Amino acid sequence: MDDESGISQELEQSLRKHRRGSESTGTLVVSEEEGYVGDTITFQGRNFPAGEQYELRWNSTDGRWGVLEANEIVGPQYQPRKETIATVRTDEDGTFDEEWMVREDYGGAHRIEVRDGDTTVATAEYTILPWFELDQQSVPLGDFFTITGYGIGPNVVTNNYQVAWDNGNVGFMTGVMNRGTATAQIRAVGPVGKHTLQVWRNYRGVPYLQNNTQSPYGPVADGRQSQWVVEVTEPEQPPESAWLDAQLDESPIALHYPDVEDTEAELSITPTSGQPGTTAFISGENFPAEEEVNLIWYRHEGHRVKGIPITPEPKPEMLPTVTTDEDGRFQTEFTIPHGEGSTRPITAAVGGREVAVTGFMMQPSIETFSPTSGPVGTTIEIELSGVGWPVYENAPYFLYDNKPLGYVCGLTDNDGGGIVKLELPASGEPGWHFIDAYPCLFEVQQDEPDFELRPHLSYLDNHPVRPLPAYHMAFEITED
CATH class of the missing domain: 2.60.40.1930 (Macroglobulin (MG2) domain)
Known part of the structure; x- marks a missing residue:
């Protein structure tokens, strides 16, 4: 009798689920159609059977860099991702309200499913908009402002954002990895006083200047701030003359x-x-x-x-x-x-x-940075070692006072013992000037978005294959 009773109960549950599915699929509405990572939204379920349990399933993507032989960069690669974000139970009226904070994820439309086992019984959609925040708006000369972007990509237009300092294009940010979140550090360069820092957007890798006025994709951050007035203050002590970001313990490939x-x-x-x-x-x-x-x-x-x-x-x-x-x-x-x-x-x-x-x-090192001061026109000699041969580390891109200067190549001279040598003329007003070299991608097989030969500012958390450091140097212009 016990076995027969158990079988009967399983059969009744199966029939009840079938009847429930045929009677109503229910209704799911999201309290907001669109918003930002960190927002709190409410999933509102209506017209469901009373006292039933469901899963809320979030549809998105996972991103990575497509890389061949740990050397050649194909480009950003995305694949579908689904995850259960909540379990809900309907009340006696067949309704539920579930609050949820939007997690870090890629920008764009996301489908939400109400799941009854393997069956989807209702759906809705929520769009994550990109936004950017600045950690502070005043730092000493030579230090860094940190910009964090959320909800970036994976759309070809919205996964490449450019950062400008005083209307000069510094480099790009992307959220290929880390589910659309990216971090960039921008040097506070002189003169001491107020400067502008702005985020632009364009799949071609250079700012599209109609972003916030006539772009078919709307403003850069869809209503949130993407331009700041920042202040560079006098440093308490002279900047360090030459250094690299901290390097992690690594294993060979x-x-x-x-x-x-x-x-x-x-x-x-x-x-x-x-x-x-x-x-x-x-x-x-x-x-x-x-x-x-x-x-x-x-x-x-x-x-x-x-x-x-x-x-x-x-x-x-x-x-x-x-x-x-x-x-x-x-x-x-x-x-x-x-x-x-x-x-x-x-x-x-x-x-x-x-x-x-x-x-x-x-791993990279700065072998020579000399001299560290002199009048305008002084020849600055720089020697780097450990510049890699794969395309994602082969061409550090140099900036002078946040202005793009050019790149060097780690395989220019095979008889040079791995030393990369360059000479730069010191320029600018008397005072401190800053040279930074960021990782960049020498070649990318995909044409869009255009990531090639541009300073990769989000290298800290979004660069392919290896956690590469950036090079940082400071030179003081003196009076003639």
Whole structure:
């Protein structure tokens, strides 16, 4: 009887659900048709059966950069995403009201479903509008203002926003990653006093100046502030002359290793990342006992513009030869040399056969910034090391006082030991002037939006593949 009773109850529930679905699909309305990340809205359910439980399902996308071989950038890639944001139960009148705060997500229209198991019984739509906030409106000369954008993209028009300082285009922000949220830091450059900071929008990568007057897509932030008057104040102490953003611990990318024979020999390095000059230890195990092992450093050589493929090439005299112990182990200490950024492969060869591979993630450094002061026209010499060869780190883009200047290339001189050299003339009124170099994308296979060869200001949380730092320098113009 108990089994039969249980079966009967399951059958009755199934029939009741079927009858419920055929009688009414219900009505879902959102208290607001559109709004911003952080807003509180209400989902209003009506005309449902009484005392029933439903799930509210939010439809959106997940974004990432399409990357081939951890090198070539295809462009932004998006795929559908669904998530349950609430569980509701109708009252005796078949209604429910559910408050919900709009989470960080991409801008544009989002479909909300009322789900009864696998069945959608009602839908509504809510549009997230983009908006931007500034962390502070007064900072000392040489420090940074931080802009955070919410509800960016993924539409081709609305996932590329440009930032202007005193009507000069500094670079772009995008929310490809982090569900449409992006962060940019803008240098407070002189003179001391009031300046303007503004966010523009255009899929071509340069500001469309009719954004807020005649754009078919409406104002940049749909009613919220996208332009600020900010104040640059006198610093309490002189700015630091040359530095990089903090760099994280990283691991090498195995896709960038050369092929070696498949053996039991194992090679490892500690630490796995750092700048030139880092002291590292290479360890090996499962090698032949009491045998010489040649350690081989690799560089990546080639030239995209000339059509020369970029490939890892051995430099066998840069690392020591070691001898294994009776257990086939060894450990040796060495100093990381200068070289191109990204993965620097290291192989171990026995009897001319490369039998194991590891790698070191080479990180950028500022080798030379000199002089740090002088009159207008002074030649400023800059040397960088660890500029990578993949397209997402190959071309740091330089700004002088927040004005675009140009880019350098990490593979310009394959005989230069990985050192990138440039000279700039000091310009401007007496006082402090600032040089910043941001990551940029040298090549992108997709044409729209146009991300190529522009300072990527949202590199902190939206750059492809690696967490690259920006370079920061300060020069003081003196009287003649």
